[in-house]
Amino acid sequence: MQPPPEIVPLYLGPPQALQEFADVLQRAGIASRFLKPPPEVGHGIKVWLAVGKDDAARALQAIESHQHSGMSETELQAAQTVVDRDREENVCPACQTPFRGQVARCPECGLNFGD
Numbered sequence: 246m247q248p249p250p251e252i253v254p255l256y257l258g259p260p261q262a263l264q265e266f267a268d269v270l271q272r273a274g275i276a277s278r279f280l281k282p283p284p285e286v287g288h289g290i291k292v293w294l295a296v297g298k299d300d301a302a303r304a305l306q307a308i309e310s311h312q313h314s315g316m317s318e319t320e321l322q323a324a325q326t327v328v329d330r331d332r333e334e335n336v337c338p339a340c341q342t343p344f345r346g347q348v349a350r351c352p353e354c355g356l357n358f359g360d
Contacts, residue, residue, distance in 0.1 A: 253301040254293035255308075257282060263294040266308050273307040275300045328358050 256263055260279055270277045279292040296304045313321055326338035330347045337344065342353035350357050 251298050252278075252280070252295045253298050254280060254282075254295045255301065255304060256294045257291055258294075259290060260292050263292065266294055266311075269307055269311040270296065270304055273303070275304050275307060277304065330358065 256266060263279070267277050275296055277294055277296045280295045282291055282293050313324065316324065323338040326336055328335045328338065334343060334345050337351040337354060337356055339356040340351060340354040342351060344352050
């Protein structure tokens with residue numbers, strides 16, 4: 246079951262986890278609602294947090310601002326750092342050390358990039 250075309254799903258997760266984002270959107274004056282996802286989506290109870298198409302960009306910005314509030318410049322930089330193991334060179338989000346190649350851990354601080 247797809248949402249109506251004028252509704253844009255933003256995040257998928259348990260309703261309790263998405264309630265904080267719904268509250269942020271309400272404070273920003275953006276209407277949102279929970280939508281039932283297709284039945285093949287994962288285990289447990291999950292819903293889409295969705296907004297109107299015209300509010301999608303503003304909603305994402307409001308949630309991002311909420312997530313970044315109170316962060317230091319170092320924390321903001323770390324939050325915005327993406328390790329793409331297919332790139333030739335990356336920067337560790339924890340210690341900002343540049344490294345080359347496809348490594349599972351940062352050569353400086355040991356942060357695990359997962360596997």
